[in-house]
Amino acid sequence: PGLAADMAKEGHLVPLGDDLANWMSDNYGAGSSWVDLGTYADANGKEDFYGFAFKMDLKSLVWYSPEQFEDNGYEIPTTMEELIALSDQMVADGNTPWCIGVESGNATGWTATDWMEDLMLRTTSPENYDRWVSNDLPFNSPEVLNAMEVYGQFSRNDDYVAGGASSVATTFFGDAPKGLFSSPASCLMHRQASFIPAFFPKKGEEVANGEADFFYFPPYASANLGNPVLGAGTLWTMAKDSPATRAFFQYMTEASAHEAWMSQGTFLTAHKGANLDAYATPALRKQGEILSNATTFRFDASDLMPGAIGAGAFWSEMTAFANGQDAKTTGDNIQAAWDAIK
Secondary structure (H helix, E strand, O other): OHHHHHHHHOOOOOOOOHHHHHHHHHHEOOHHHHHHHOEEEOOOOOEEEOOEEEEEEEOOEEEEOHHHHHHHOOOOOOOHHHHHHHHHHHHHOOOOOEOOOOEOHHHOOHHHHHHHHHHHHHHOOHHHHHHHHHOOOOOOOHHHHHHHHHHHHHHOOOOOEOOOHHHOOOOEOOOHHHHHOOOOOOOOEEEOOOOHHHHOOOOOHHHHOOOOEEEEOOOOHHHOOOOEEEEEEEEEOOOOOOHHHHHHHHHOOOHHHHHHHHOOOOOEOOEOOOOHHHOOOHHHHHHHHHHHOOOEEEEOHHHHOOHHHHHHHHHHHHHHHHOOOOHHHHHHHHHHHHHHHO
């Protein structure tokens, strides 16, 4: 989306028009969110719709072992309050709730930014999330520091994390979920995006055979912020206007255009008119339901921020946070890095 905005600013893209924008708002789950993502305002404040979202990725998921939940009598939580209460119950039962790892070579820290983004959507408004992405809401503001502290309640709690809080910074993100399948299990839950089964011991067969499943990372009931979803997506834009290109974008409004890809696997859509039975697997169908039931969708914040922040200071400072640095210092340091590039 950031690149698309740059291209629109430089005059390389043709607006898709209000009709397509209105169609998307009416027919996509969290529709206005997708329209906003593809909309660019010029220096005079004139807004045009340039980016048509087709193919989504979903991040707001918690993976678990159904057998472990059944053996312990645990229920799937539907609110953040219930998720925290479940985590506490697991500790009381002598179990460890979470596996968390943020090590990823030169990209170490990115998994912590995903936690932060999901929690920002659950502790403050979508508008504040957008202001955070653009730095109108500074990194050391109370709203951002609060989300970081909530993340710390999960990740810096020795009782909550397999290997203790000190292991978070050094555990490879792809190894973290393997604790779900050890015997005995070293953790019972893992928050990660839809791609993570590729890192499971059986490369994802666990999902197909029922050894692993997922649930929606739930919102706070007390916050009244609906069902926010964090993810990413592909935006289609038009560089040269023509009847054929217009016809192509019109075709992408058809449910059949989405269903053809849904049947191939790895494709998710927010199109509310698409037949969910077209999904290749039950897991994809469930992920598609989460997308279509979302009240708000927001793109991965670190991917929208300047590279020096989103793929720089944000990663490194969240790693420092995992190593014990306090939230205020972390927020101050990221904000200082942002101020330095303004």
